[in-house]
Amino acid sequence: MIVADQKSLKEILAMVKDNKKILIVGCKGCVTVCNVGGLKEVEILASIMKIARKKQGNDIDIDIKVLERQCDNEYVAEISDIINDYEAVISLACGVGPQFLSEMYKEKIIYPGLNTTFFGGATEHGVWEERCAGCGSCAIHDFAGLCPIARCAKSLMNGPCGGSSDGVCEINKDTVCIWDTIVQKKIKAGQLEDLIGVKGLKNWRTARDGGPRRSIREELVQGNI
Amino acid sequence: MRLSYPADIKIIQVPCTGRVDILHLLNAIEDGADGVYVAGCLEGECHYIKGNIKAKKKVEYVKKTLAEVGIEPERVQMFNLSSAQGARFAEIANEMVDKIKELGPTPIKKNHAA
Numbered sequence: 561m562i563v564a565d566q567k568s569l570k571e572i573l574a575m576v577k578d579n580k581k582i583l584i585v586g587c588k589g590c591v592t593v594c595n596v597g598g599l600k601e602v603e604i605l606a607s608i609m610k611i612a613r614k615k616q617g618n619d620i621d622i623d624i625k626v627l628e629r630q631c632d633n634e635y636v637a638e639i640s641d642i643i644n645d646y647e648a649v650i651s652l653a654c655g656v657g658p659q660f661l662s663e664m665y666k667e668k669i670i671y672p673g674l675n676t677t678f679f680g681g682a683t684e685h686g687v688w689e690e691r692c693a694g695c696g697s698c699a700i701h702d703f704a705g706l707c708p709i710a711r712c713a714k715s716l717m718n719g720p721c722g723g724s725s726d727g728v729c730e731i732n733k734d735t736v737c738i739w740d741t742i743v744q745k746k747i748k749a750g751q752l753e754d755l756i757g758v759k760g761l762k763n764w765r766t767a768r769d770g771g772p773r774r775s776i777r778e779e780l781v782q783g784n785i
Numbered sequence: 786m787r788l789s790y791p792a793d794i795k796i797i798q799v800p801c802t803g804r805v806d807i808l809h810l811l812n813a814i815e816d817g818a819d820g821v822y823v824a825g826c827l828e829g830e831c832h833y834i835k836g837n838i839k840a841k842k843k844v845e846y847v848k849k850t851l852a853e854v855g856i857e858p859e860r861v862q863m864f865n866l867s868s869a870q871g872a873r874f875a876e877i878a879n880e881m882v883d884k885i886k887e888l889g890p891t892p893i894k895k896n897h898a899a
Contacts, residue, residue: 569853600808604850607811612854614815614893 561590561681562654563688564597564674572605573612575671576648579620583646584673585639585661586626587653594688596674597652599626605652605673630657636664643668679710696766696773702759704745709762711738717759786871790878793885802826803836810847810861817893820885822862824877830867837865857888 566572576582584602591597606622613620623646628635630653643649648669651658654676661670678690693710700707709715713723713731719739723730727740746752764770779785799805802825813821823844825837841863848858862881866873 569850573854603808604811607808607815608850608854611811611815611851611856611893615855 561593561679562656562676563594563678563680563690564591564654564676566596566601566605566652566674567672569608569612572650572671572673573609576609576620576650579647579669581621581646582623582648582650583639583643584622584624584650584652585630585657586624587630587651587657588626589629589631589653591653591674592626594682595686597654597657599624602626602652605650630660633660633664636660640664694767695762695764696770697763699762702754704742704749704751706738706742706745708738708742711736717762718755788871788875790875791882793882794878801831801833801836802840803831803833805840805843807843807847810844811850814851814856814860814891814893817891819891820860820862820881820888822864822877822881824864824866824874827865827867856892859884859888860891 584606586592586597586599586602588598591601592599595601602624606624610620610622623642625639625642627638630636630651643665646668648671649661649665650671650673651661652673654674655672658670658672661668677688679692679694680688680690683689690710692707693715695709698707708717708719712719713729713735714721716739720737720743721739724737724740727737727744729735729737743752743755746755766773797809802823805823810821810823823840825840826832828837828841831837844861844863847861851861852858862884864877864881866877
């Protein structure tokens with residue numbers, strides 16, 4: 561899933577300091593799963609913002625709405641009847657949400673309420689870790705099912721580097737050296753020689769280096785399936 | 786025992802403090818309560834195993850969040866006592882009321898739109 565963190569209350573309150581009536585829009589997708597943009601989080605943010613503004617003697621009217629997803633126009637369109645009742649909108653979605661809202665509601669001020677961090681998953685309750693860098697040409701099968709692009713600090717294709725110590729990366733004691741894990745896993749499987757071959761140059765044009773990406777599924781565009 | 790406790794307190798019963806939600810606490814403050822406290826069972830004696838521990842964490846979260854927006858975190862408290870401790874219940878009620886009186890009325894109430 562796409563993992564995100566909520567912006568600080570201070571930052572959010574500063575964004576809407578001149579607004580009197582806003583809508584907070586949550587998303588039932590990834591950000592609900594990572595507990596930052598679902599119904600509960602939207603309600604809590606609305607309540608604490610109202611408390612903060614009442615304390616300042618500058619009440620704010622806040623309504624809430626949680627969309628199925630903010631990354632599909634059919635759901636974003638669900639607020640078309642109400643959006644003009646508000647001066648601004650805070651989107652509690654990944655970075656895609658506020659942009660879909662801005663593109664559909666061109667005159668409206670849309671604030672991002674979250675900082676989108678990475679593609680990852682929960683390793684324990686309340687802890688999320690990065691697993692994918694979205695490079696556009698997956699090769700995890702070459703690395704014992706683990707991604708050195710997302711998980712190695714240097715995105716090395718041939719590792720580990722000299723910064724690996726006792727299975728830990730030099731950048732942070734909480735960061736596993738994924739190359740150490742890959743090598744250990746390959747040794748255990750008796751397949752260490754798989755790593756000996758020199759990897760060809762990775763085509764980074766499929767990654768962000770090639771500019772904003774677009775994925776077109778012709779059969780869907782044509783409505784055949 | 787016929788113990789008396791301050792009339793300032795409005796009691797909301799829940800089956801277990803595990804039922805208490807962050808929003809219940811925040812909404813009370815938002816709607817102008819001067820303070821709100823959760824009276825749960827003694828730690829380690831929850832009939833639902835850890836309802837009171839969960840409530841404690843929620844209270845901590847609310848205190849931290851209120852502090853971020855400049856509301857005294859002491860306005861939200863968690864207490865633990867057993868249902869057999871009637872005297873302690875009255876004592877806690879007095880403690881809380883004294884604390885809130887010391888803090889003064891909520892800064893929210895005076896700006897609350899009618």
